[in-house]
Amino acid sequence: RITEWLPFDAPLDELESKRKAHPQSDNMLHTGMLKAFMDGSLGSHTAALLEPYADDPKNSGLPQYDQAKLNEMTKARVLAGFQVGFHAIGDKGVQMALDAFAASTGHVGTGASPVKAERSSAAPTSNSAPNLRLRIEHAQVTTPMEIARFKELKVIASMQPNHLLTDMNWALARLGPQRAEHSYAWAEFVKEGVTLAFGTDYPVEPVAPFRGLYAAITRRSENGKSDYYPEEKLTIDQAIAAYTTGSAFAEFAEKDKGLIAPGMLADFVVLDQDITAVAPPKILQTKVLRTVVGGKTVYEAK
Structure with a gap:
């Protein structure tokens, strides 16, 4: 089953035309969210950070949007009824995404978190605003204040535990200990009551989820020789929920998939x-x- 993500920057009339071509009623192929990139990656020193890289003090990464323009574009697409998801890896990129959501929606969001109640799917709460389930993809470097804003704005944290096993070899050097302590902060998100939706980020990482599950519950290298802030690890039930009920909820599919139950797909x-x-x-x-x-x-x- 494929949920098609469309480019956030495309003209609205083009986006609306494509949405009509692949409606939500088709559970094999339908239009999902609009995606834009707030920044790059930690590995290339292009993820946008609030403070310079610890191992590159003259560089704070590469933000991809002017904030005012981003706010304007986001508002137009939200008002047109599109779900929006922003790639944001650095804490500056995350801040840009949250600021755009806040400026554009007035607390549009997800409702309850399916991960907090282990292995259960939570229905969204009623909301006077459109329930667009806005998302931030990756959210690898965050501050406690930003995680609180995820909760406040009801933004989904769409994350890929696979990345930690790749990035832990150099993330501490890039970030320094103070920021690294709040990176890949899955347990902090769950504690705050934020909806977690896990995926693999294939083809960047392997498509099978087992490596990601291992990362989520251990935060330990595959050879077992090094750990990365183990206080942020999850239980196996929490990790499975993020991959199943959490991800189904993030794409408005919690009534169809994410659980093995009568009436599901x-x-x-x-x-x-x-x-x-x-x-x-x-x-x-x-x-x-x-x-x-x-x-x-x-x-x-x-």
Whole structure:
């Protein structure tokens, strides 16, 4: 099933035309959110930071928008009924995204968090404003104040635990200890009551979720030799919820998928082991035996 993301910068009439071509009623291919990039990446020193890089003191990254213009564009697209998601990795990029959402919506958002109640899907609360479930993609470097604003503005934190296993080799050098302490801050988001939606960020990272699950519950390198602020790790139930009910909620699909229950789409996989019971390193070795989409087997291991 594919949810098509459209370019935020495209003209509104073009976006509306594409939305009509792939309506929400098609659960195999439909238009989802509009995506824009607030900044780059930590690895390339282009993620936008509020203060300079610890290992590059003359550089604070590359913000991609003028804030006033971003606010104007976001408001126009929100008023047109589009869900908006902003790639933001640095804390400056996150601030830009939150400021645009705040200026454009007056607390448009998600409602309750499905991750806080482990392995359950939470229905959105009623809201006088349109329920657009605005999102920030990645949100790797945040401040406690920004996490509180996610909650206040009811913005979804769409994150990919995979990235930590790649980035932990140099993230501390890029950020310094004070900022690193609040990076990849999954537990802080959950504690604050923010909706977490996990994914893989394929093809940047492997498409299978098992590496991300391992990262989420251990925050430990794959060779087991180094940890990265383990106080931010999640339980296995919280991590699974973020990948399933959280992600379904983030794309308005919580009535169709994210759980195995009567009336749902019957999309699921059969694994070769119980990932809730094995030691965390063994999760990395998990194999898919069978994939079912809409109740039909579409893959079976030989």
